Amino acid sequence: MSESADQLSQGATALRLHRQLSAIWATGPGIQRLAAVNHSVIGIRMMVTSFVFFAIAGVLGMLTRVQLATPNSGFMVPETYNQVFTMHGSMMLFLFAIPMVESFAVYLTPKILGTRDFAFPRLTAYGYWCYLFGGTILTVSLIVGVAPNSGWFMYTPLSSSAFTPGINSDVWLLGVTFVEISALSLAVEIVVSILKMRAPGMSLDRMPIFAWYILVTAMMMIVAFPPLILGSILLEVERAFGLPFFDPTRGGDALLWQHLFWLFGHPDVYIIFLPMAGVLSTIIPVFANRELVGYRAIVVAIIALAFLSFGIWVHHMFTVGIPHLALAFFSLGSAIVAVPTAVQIFAWLATLAHGRPRWDVPMLYVFGFFFIFVMGGLTGVMLAMVPFDWQAHDTYFVVAHMHYVVAGALAFPMLAALYYWLPLLTGRTAVHRLSVPAFWLVFIGFNMTFFMMHLTGLRGMPRRIHTYSGDEGWNWLNLLSSVGGFVMTIGFALVVIDLVVQLRYGRRVRRNPWGSTTLEWAMPIPPAPYAFASIPDVGTSGGKSTASGDLATSLASGEGYLGSTRNGWQEALGVHKTSGVPDQLIVLPRPTYLPLYTALATAAAVLAMLFKFYLLSLGFALLTAGLFVLAGQSAGLSRDYGPLPVGRGVSVPPHTEAADAPAWLALICALVADGTLFTSLLFGTFYLWIAAPNWSAAIKPEPDLMLAVGTCVTLLVAALAARGSLRAVSAGGRAGGWIGLAGLALLAAIATAVWQIAGIVPHPREHALGATAAALTFYVALHAGIGVLFLISNTLRLGAGFISPRRVLDMRLTRLWLDYTLVTGIIAMGLVLALPALVAMLGGRP
Amino acid sequence: MRERPVPSRQLWWLAAGFTVWCSALVVLYAIQGIGCAFAWPTGTLRLWLAVALLVHLIVLGWMWRDIARASPDFGSGPTGALLHWAVVATLITALVATVITLGPPLLLTACI
Numbered sequence: 001m002s003e004s005a006d007q008l009s010q011g012a013t014a015l016r017l018h019r020q021l022s023a024i025w026a027t028g029p030g031i032q033r034l035a036a037v038n039h040s041v042i043g044i045r046m047m048v049t050s051f052v053f054f055a056i057a058g059v060l061g062m063l064t065r066v067q068l069a070t071p072n073s074g075f076m077v078p079e080t081y082n083q084v085f086t087m088h089g090s091m092m093l094f095l096f097a098i099p100m101v102e103s104f105a106v107y108l109t110p111k112i113l114g115t116r117d118f119a120f121p122r123l124t125a126y127g128y129w130c131y132l133f134g135g136t137i138l139t140v141s142l143i144v145g146v147a148p149n150s151g152w153f154m155y156t157p158l159s160s161s162a163f164t165p166g167i168n169s170d171v172w173l174l175g176v177t178f179v180e181i182s183a184l185s186l187a188v189e190i191v192v193s194i195l196k197m198r199a200p201g202m203s204l205d206r207m208p209i210f211a212w213y214i215l216v217t218a219m220m221m222i223v224a225f226p227p228l229i230l231g232s233i234l235l236e237v238e239r240a241f242g243l244p245f246f247d248p249t250r251g252g253d254a255l256l257w258q259h260l261f262w263l264f265g266h267p268d269v270y271i272i273f274l275p276m277a278g279v280l281s282t283i284i285p286v287f288a289n290r291e292l293v294g295y296r297a298i299v300v301a302i303i304a305l306a307f308l309s310f311g312i313w314v315h316h317m318f319t320v321g322i323p324h325l326a327l328a329f330f331s332l333g334s335a336i337v338a339v340p341t342a343v344q345i346f347a348w349l350a351t352l353a354h355g356r357p358r359w360d361v362p363m364l365y366v367f368g369f370f371f372i373f374v375m376g377g378l379t380g381v382m383l384a385m386v387p388f389d390w391q392a393h394d395t396y397f398v399v400a401h402m403h404y405v406v407a408g409a410l411a412f413p414m415l416a417a418l419y420y421w422l423p424l425l426t427g428r429t430a431v432h433r434l435s436v437p438a439f440w441l442v443f444i445g446f447n448m449t450f451f452m453m454h455l456t457g458l459r460g461m462p463r464r465i466h467t468y469s470g471d472e473g474w475n476w477l478n479l480l481s482s483v484g485g486f487v488m489t490i491g492f493a494l495v496v497i498d499l500v501v502q503l504r505y506g507r508r509v510r511r512n513p514w515g516s517t518t519l520e521w522a523m524p525i526p527p528a529p530y531a532f533a534s535i536p537d538v539g540t541s542g543g544k545s546t547a548s549g550d551l552a553t554s555l556a557s558g559e560g561y562l563g564s565t566r567n568g569w570q571e572a573l574g575v576h577k578t579s580g581v582p583d584q585l586i587v588l589p590r591p592t593y594l595p596l597y598t599a600l601a602t603a604a605a606v607l608a609m610l611f612k613f614y615l616l617s618l619g620f621a622l623l624t625a626g627l628f629v630l631a632g633q634s635a636g637l638s639r640d641y642g643p644l645p646v647g648r649g650v651s652v653p654p655h656t657e658a659a660d661a662p663a664w665l666a667l668i669c670a671l672v673a674d675g676t677l678f679t680s681l682l683f684g685t686f687y688l689w690i691a692a693p694n695w696s697a698a699i700k701p702e703p704d705l706m707l708a709v710g711t712c713v714t715l716l717v718a719a720l721a722a723r724g725s726l727r728a729v730s731a732g733g734r735a736g737g738w739i740g741l742a743g744l745a746l747l748a749a750i751a752t753a754v755w756q757i758a759g760i761v762p763h764p765r766e767h768a769l770g771a772t773a774a775a776l777t778f779y780v781a782l783h784a785g786i787g788v789l790f791l792i793s794n795t796l797r798l799g800a801g802f803i804s805p806r807r808v809l810d811m812r813l814t815r816l817w818l819d820y821t822l823v824t825g826i827i828a829m830g831l832v833l834a835l836p837a838l839v840a841m842l843g844g845r846p
Numbered sequence: 847m848r849e850r851p852v853p854s855r856q857l858w859w860l861a862a863g864f865t866v867w868c869s870a871l872v873v874l875y876a877i878q879g880i881g882c883a884f885a886w887p888t889g890t891l892r893l894w895l896a897v898a899l900l901v902h903l904i905v906l907g908w909m910w911r912d913i914a915r916a917s918p919d920f921g922s923g924p925t926g927a928l929l930h931w932a933v934v935a936t937l938i939t940a941l942v943a944t945v946i947t948l949g950p951p952l953l954l955t956a957c958i
Contacts, residue, residue, distance in 0.1 A: 203923075203924070203925040204852075204925050204928060204929065205924045205925045205927070205928040206924075296928060296931055296932060296935075297935075299928075299932055300932050300935040300936055300939065303860055303861070303864065303932070303936055304864060304936065304939050304940075304943070306864075307861075307864030307865075307867060307868060307940075308864070308867075308943065310868065311867065311868060311871045311947075323878065323882060323955065323956065323957050323958055324954045324955045324958060325878055325895075325951050325952070325954045325955060325956050325957075326875055326878050326879070326951075328950065328951030328954050329871060329874065329875060329947055329948060329951050332946055332947040332948075332950065332951065333871070333943075333947045336943060336946055336947060340939075576851050576854070577854040577857065578851055578852040578853070578854055578856070578857065578925055578929070579851035579852065579922075579925060581851060660854075686876075690879055690880060690883045691879070691883075841884075845883065845884055845885065
């Protein structure tokens, strides 16, 4: 009797708390949905959007298979075919694969970490809108017949204006860069949230393996995307303004594009694979009924994999004429990257071997993954061997390998994940009568399509050909590939039908139908907007487990941290990075239209650039920057609070008063990305110096020493003034003078940099030597300009009371930005000054 | 008794070993490119490459020895134990990767 009364009381408390939290966290109805910033909402939207792009890209893939099914096919004219296969690859990679794994990360990571949302919900929303608009630009270009047509890796000079004079390449360069903004912003968000927002007590050794995978992947994205962003910017600048970075007739080099592209492109394979490996490392132990074997070894393996994947980009360039010795570095690297991958495969097999595996639909797809990924991995080792690669390069063998490792490693774990986590979203399970045949159709169709490509490739069929004559011995293999493609498509269609049927007629399940131990199952299904009514303590769950459902009940009735509401705040907990001890109360922003407006302004800047309205584009870019500053005006708290109780006898300060606030780590991540872009620019300069023709014959550069030194000195003054303003605010004094001094110094730095660009010899349009000097100097000016935005934001927030002696984060961020600007400024100016000496050295070459 | 938290800066050590591997790869690739561009004699080029490789191996070996000895600093309960083990393992793995990927190629033709 008393137990039942307790349960009733617990239920009433849970219901009351649910209503209070829902009023604070829920996204509004109707048009207010556009203001959503919640990770569950954005995650689902991103997932749906990525699957729409998957469907479009899949149809394009089918069109290529129709074209190639028979020889001498007139189904598509060559120009249409070029656009179709280019868009198939570009959409699959940039609009489906990366966003899809990110959508899983966005939706699941906070839940698996036991927190309520990401650290920067508005950034999540901005990232989504950028992805949607960028993808839409690419899709519309296809409909109106001006889609990119130079292949998904856009090799120069084919993609340069000489050979692609229309806007096709511009669509790719601008659209994909737009989407990459989304990927980078989400990567920063993910790193910060995993390190700073786990459930209390979730020290690194207790962190679910999925979070390790996502953390490493997000860090890889922060380093991998900037080289491609730089390459895209340089190629767009070449196409729009004539600066010849990739034009060998004017001191550029087409191979520079390949280096920049594959510095991104190879790690990208692992950026796609690792989250899916995280899915497998989560699912397999659940179905094997035992803990994952080799947790620690897997952590080391994914760190090794992340680094090794960056060091082997040249294996995509084995045939471009690089000497044997250098080729061997990358050949051996490509071979040993299989080792950390194999560590994971064996850990999964050992988990299954030592457990008591049970079969269900997700496990079918796990089986499919093993089969396909091991085959793809083995052909990868074959291609890592230079002599074999020379024979197979640019044939369908590479197409087959690529689909086995990227599509296979992505599609099968993705479907396993969908079937595994759909009960979390819908509260229902799949209909086996549909899901099992769907699996077999996908599996058989996949192998039928892509296995044949190994054979056509070995028989010499080059990739990207529009048609073939029919006497090469490829006919029946191509026909089988095409038939397999349709079988696979029928399988995917059945999966879609199965999912729709599941939504409507699937068997209802209780919470946690698989008996998992991860925290995403310790919440109501489908999840509420606040995810957890109270935050669990992983270290002291008091014997309550996710698997039994006790923990969920306890959290729902507010027995964890933050089990009540306060001031209408969206509250989450910040923790120490390694130990998981609570160290701050993070107050998150409420739904707002600002991310949508900012993404619209960014889209307008991109579109204006695309249609060559450059001043208009600049105007929209400034508007975007202004909206970012505006977004900052409502961030944080406008007064000091001191330590606030967060439950279980713990009190912590709000994040605005904490030393290790999420924004600090976010800026460090952003600077790592920025620093990678800068390093890529330095690499590009040195690469052109050593490899491009015509540098020794160019007009001798004459950089202005006084202006270059002036730029560095003014940046130094700005950095020192930022320190002065931080000291002044910390001491309770006025910082206006220091901020003004820093602002003046930055304006002077911009002026001297622009003056230098105006006087660069040789002219940046005439020779890549001048173009690289202009790019380096512009980089400095741009960063000084962003520094001015930081100062404007500081001034506004000081006036509005968001900064106090205890809330000095803004000033610390400004100081960090200006320090970075100073260091990169000195390096950039130093290189510009060194260019004459470098060119003179070339004269001494034999 | 609550364990002493492992300082956040120790996380950087997880990347240390393979950062040295990356550095070795970039430096050797750059030396090879510059040496070939300026037609250095093969012996000189090979010597520079070997010296650069050796320096990186020494750095990795020194870090391994240093970290292996530093276990008390990492030893803040299971978190410290995990991080210490992972850092040592990444250092050893990076050392092996450096030897395998960058050692044997030095015997090959330098500039053809």
